[in-house]
Amino acid sequence: EYVYGDPRLSPERAVSVDFGFDQYLLHERLKVSSTYFYSRLQQVIGFLDFPPGYVDPYGRTSGYYNTGGGIARGVEVSGDFRPARRTTVFASYTYTNAKDRSSQYYTGTNVAPLQSPRILPNMVTLVAMQQIGTHIDLGLDFEGGSNYLYPLYGYAYQFAGPRQLGLSAGYSVKLSERLAARFYVRVSNALGQNLYEDGFQTPPRWAVGGIHLSF
Numbered sequence: 001e002y003v004y005g006d007p008r009l010s011p012e013r014a015v016s017v018d019f020g021f022d023q024y025l026l027h028e029r030l031k032v033s034s035t036y037f038y039s040r041l042q043q044v045i046g047f048l049d050f051p052p053g054y055v056d057p058y059g060r061t062s063g064y065y066n067t068g069g070g071i072a073r074g075v076e077v078s079g080d081f082r083p084a085r086r087t088t089v090f091a092s093y094t095y096t097n098a099k100d101r102s103s104q105y106y107t108g109t110n111v112a113p114l115q116s117p118r119i120l121p122n123m124v125t126l127v128a129m130q131q132i133g134t135h136i137d138l139g140l141d142f143e144g145g146s147n148y149l150y151p152l153y154g155y156a157y158q159f160a161g162p163r164q165l166g167l168s169a170g171y172s173v174k175l176s177e178r179l180a181a182r183f184y185v186r187v188s189n190a191l192g193q194n195l196y197e198d199g200f201q202t203p204p205r206w207a208v209g210g211i212h213l214s215f
Contacts, residue, residue: 004047004063006056013042014069020076031080041069046104049154070100070116086131094123105149105156118198120145120161139168152199159199165190178215185209 020035049062056063078092098116115121126142145161170184187207189195195202 003058003060006058006060006064008066009045009064010043010066012044012069014044015040015042029082033076033078033080035076036074037076038071038073040071043067044069048104049151051154067104068101070098070114072096072098072116072119074098088127088129090125090127092125096121096123105151105154115149117150118148120148122146122161135172137170137172139166139170141166141168150199157199159196162195163191163193164188164195180214182212182214183209184212 016037016039018035018037020033022031022033024031044067045064046067047062047064050056050060055061074094074096076092076094078090081089081091083089096119098119098121099114100116101114103114104117123145124143126140128140130138132138143162143164147158147161149156149158151157166186166188167190168184168186170182172180172182174180185207186209187205189203189205192205194204
C-alpha cells in the first residue's frame with residue numbers, strides 16, 4: 001500500500017469576487033453580457049511527482065502537499081442573439097490570466113514558468129440552433145482555445161488548445177396523443193483535430209445517434 005497523504009497538510013483557503021452586467025438590444029433580440037472575476041488561492045493542496053531520487057520523511061516519491069496557490073483573474077463576454085423566431089446564436093469569449101506563486105513544474109519551463117496547469121488563457125465558444133418547420137432541428141457548436149501547460153511526472157508539456165466542431169440534426173414526430181419521438185445524430189470533432197486532454201489522446205471524428213421518447 002502506498003501513502004499519498006501527509007499529516008502535516010493544512011486546509012485550503014481562498015478569496016474570490018465577481019461582478020457583471022446584462023444588456024438587451026435590438027428589441028430584446030440580442031442580449032450582451034460581461035463578467036469580471038478574481039480569485040486568490042491563498043493556500044491549496046496540490047499533487048506533485050517529486051524529483052528523481054528524492055524521498056520525503058514519509059517514504060513518498062510523490063503525493064499531496066501544501067502550496068501557496070495563485071491568482072486567477074479575467075473577463076468573459078458573451079452574446080445571445082435571436083435574429084428570427086426559430087434561430088438562436090450564442091457566442092462567448094473568456095480571457096483568464098492564471099498564475100501560480102510557485103511553479104508546479106520542478107523541471108521549470110521557459111514558456112511560462114508560473115502559468116497554472118490546465119488553464120487556457122483564451123477560450124471562445126459558439127452555439128447555433130436552427131428549427132426548420134415543425135419536425136427538423138439543426139445544431140452547430142464550436143469550442144476553441146489557446147495552448148496550455150500540463151505537468152507529467154513533474155515535466156512541463158505544452159498542448160494545443162481545442163478546435164472542436166460539433167454538428168447535430170434531429171427529426172421529431174408525434175406518434176400518438178401522448179407519445180412523441182425525436183431521432184437524432186451528432187458528429188463530434190468534425191474537424192478531426194488530434195487533441196490531447198490531461199496528456200491522453202482523445203478520439204478523432206466520431207458520431208452517435210439515437211431515439212429520444214417523450215410521453
